[in-house]
Amino acid sequence: MHPQLESIFDEAENRYLHSEELTVLSQYVNSLPERLETYRKLRDNELDMMQKVADQLHAEMPTEEIAVLELSIKNALLLLRHCSMGMLVNDVGFVQNRLLNWIGQTARVYNTQTVDARLYRLLNQQLTQVFTPKQLSLLQPVLTTAQTALLNQHSP
Amino acid sequence: MISVTDLLEDDRIPSNYFATDAYVRGDVELGILENRQGDRLIALPETLIQGIYAGLENETGQAAWLVLFNCGRWWGKNFYTRFQEAISGYYNKPLSEMLMVEFLQALQQCWMTHGWGKIELDQSYQQQGFLIIRVWHSPFARFALKPDRPNCHLEAGILASFFSQLARRELHCVQTTCESMNADCNRFVLGLHRRLEPVEPLVTKLDHEAIMQRLCQ
Numbered sequence: 001m002h003p004q005l006e007s008i009f010d011e012a013e014n015r016y017l018h019s020e021e022l023t024v025l026s027q028y029v030n031s032l033p034e035r036l037e038t039y040r041k042l043r044d045n046e047l048d049m050m051q052k053v054a055d056q057l058h059a060e061m062p063t064e065e066i067a068v069l070e071l072s073i074k075n076a077l078l079l080l081r082h083c084s085m086g087m088l089v090n091d092v093g094f095v096q097n098r099l100l101n102w103i104g105q106t107a108r109v110y111n112t113q114t115v116d117a118r119l120y121r122l123l124n125q126q127l128t129q130v131f132t133p134k135q136l137s138l139l140q141p142v143l144t145t146a147q148t149a150l151l152n153q154h155s156p
Numbered sequence: 157m158i159s160v161t162d163l164l165e166d167d168r169i170p171s172n173y174f175a176t177d178a179y180v181r182g183d184v185e186l187g188i189l190e191n192r193q194g195d196r197l198i199a200l201p202e203t204l205i206q207g208i209y210a211g212l213e214n215e216t217g218q219a220a221w222l223v224l225f226n227c228g229r230w231w232g233k234n235f236y237t238r239f240q241e242a243i244s245g246y247y248n249k250p251l252s253e254m255l256m257v258e259f260l261q262a263l264q265q266c267w268m269t270h271g272w273g274k275i276e277l278d279q280s281y282q283q284q285g286f287l288i289i290r291v292w293h294s295p296f297a298r299f300a301l302k303p304d305r306p307n308c309h310l311e312a313g314i315l316a317s318f319f320s321q322l323a324r325r326e327l328h329c330v331q332t333t334c335e336s337m338n339a340d341c342n343r344f345v346l347g348l349h350r351r352l353e354p355v356e357p358l359v360t361k362l363d364h365e366a367i368m369q370r371l372c373q
Contacts, residue, residue, distance in 0.1 A: 050160045058158055066158065074163050078171050102172040102261060109257045 002028065002090040028090055031138065035088050038135040042084045049126045050077060056122050057115070064115060072115040075103045076123060079146055086142040095146045104153040113151065120147045165248060173246045174265035193242055197270075206299040213301050220301075221309045228313020235314060236321040239266065251322070271295065272311075284372045287346040289315055293335075300336030305360045307336045312344055319346050328352045332364040345371070 005028060008021050017025070054073050061069065078099060086094040107116060124143075127136060163169070173179070173192075180197065182189040189197040212220040240251050243262050247254060254262075260277060267275040273293035281288060291311065300307035308331055316329035328349035333339035343364050345352065355367050362370070 047160055054158045054160050070158060070163055073158065073160060074169050077160070077163070078169050081169075097177060098172055098175045102175070102265070105261055106257055 003093060005090070031090075034134060035090070035138055038131065038138050039084050039088050041131065041135065042080065042139075045130050046077070046080065049123070049130060050080070053119060053122045053126055057119050060118060060122075061115065068110060068112055068115055071106065071110055072112045072119050075107060075112070075116070076119050078103060079143075079150070080123070083139065083142045083146055086146075087139050092142050092145050095142060096149070100146060100149050100153075104150055107150060108153065117151055120151070170247045172265060173243065173262060174269045176269045179269050191242075193238075193245075195238065200295075202295065202299065205295060209299055209301050221307075224309035225313040225316075228310040228315075229317040230313075231310070232314035232317025233321065236318045239263070239318075267291075281345075281368060281372065285347055285351065286368070286371060287319065288368075289329075289344040289346065291342045291344070292340075294342050297335040297342055300334065303336050305337075306331035306334035306342070308334060308342050308344075311342070315344050315346060330356055330359060332359055332367050347371070 004024055008017060008025060011017065011021075050073065053076070054069070057069060057073070079095075082095045082099045086092060107113065127139070127143075131139065179192050180189060181192060189199070191197055209220070209224075212223055216223055239262075243254070243259075244250050247258070251259065264275055267273065272295060273291050276290045278288035278290060291308070294308055294311060296308045296310050312329040312331050316327055319329075320327040326349065327346050330345050330352050331342060332345055333341065333343040335342055345355075345367070351371065355362075355370055358367055358370065
């Protein structure tokens, strides 16, 4: 859960919540229907979107080893699934703790930076076609943070 | 053509089994902590480690390090079995078929999640028949009773036993640097017993590089 919300619940024994804190909570609760809808849409369109990305990626990088392309796609699937959950619970840290160090290391060992960068561009294009601007605004903070962190991890 | 469906295994992609928030669970009502396999975990207070060290030193004197090493071996043997079961079940393939990077990542994350510090394998002496393991922030170095020699005997035992089972050969482990002696990390050398035995008395006299040179002569 978002650290700001989590810290609110830690205050139960100390005091009642201030109006500003309740506002943060209400904002999250009000955003939940849209978050759930975005999550469902991601779940239902995952394979279709990622297959299009995979086809485009292969077409754009025909000389790249299939094993590297597949690894990059697998990592992107993991990333998308974790970002979907991170979006649902409004917590960028969720992706960091569960996944970034993990796939960052694989990506470094197999040197997939160039492929990853291109894949993210294609994936983000797919997302803009499937989701509304409002839905994208929920997903993008988590996704952009994760993608940027992973691409930067490659840099020496 | 790459089929995305084929990249998924039963609609999933196994990744970070030992991720802390997914791995450590508990039942508050029963008062227990468990891992995601349902095996019990306990929080080990630092003062208990301190007490074990002091008690062993009092009761057994010089033999204390050997007792700890053997306890570590016992622990390592069981740790390997559990690690192997957990990982092969999760990845749906035997440990021997896992990619080296997958195995290493799992071991490193497992070490961190249990609070044993950060572990790294250095294979630069592989050709000579040795594996170097580095561990940072070890809980076993902190309460060393003898700051004049490496003190992570438990860990040396765990590593010897774990990697013996992995390599299916009886391996020994000698610690060459220790955080308790103000080293940057704890370094362990794994190899055959007869090759490591001669350098064991040298760990208080020579640094890691000099010991490795001696081993590789």
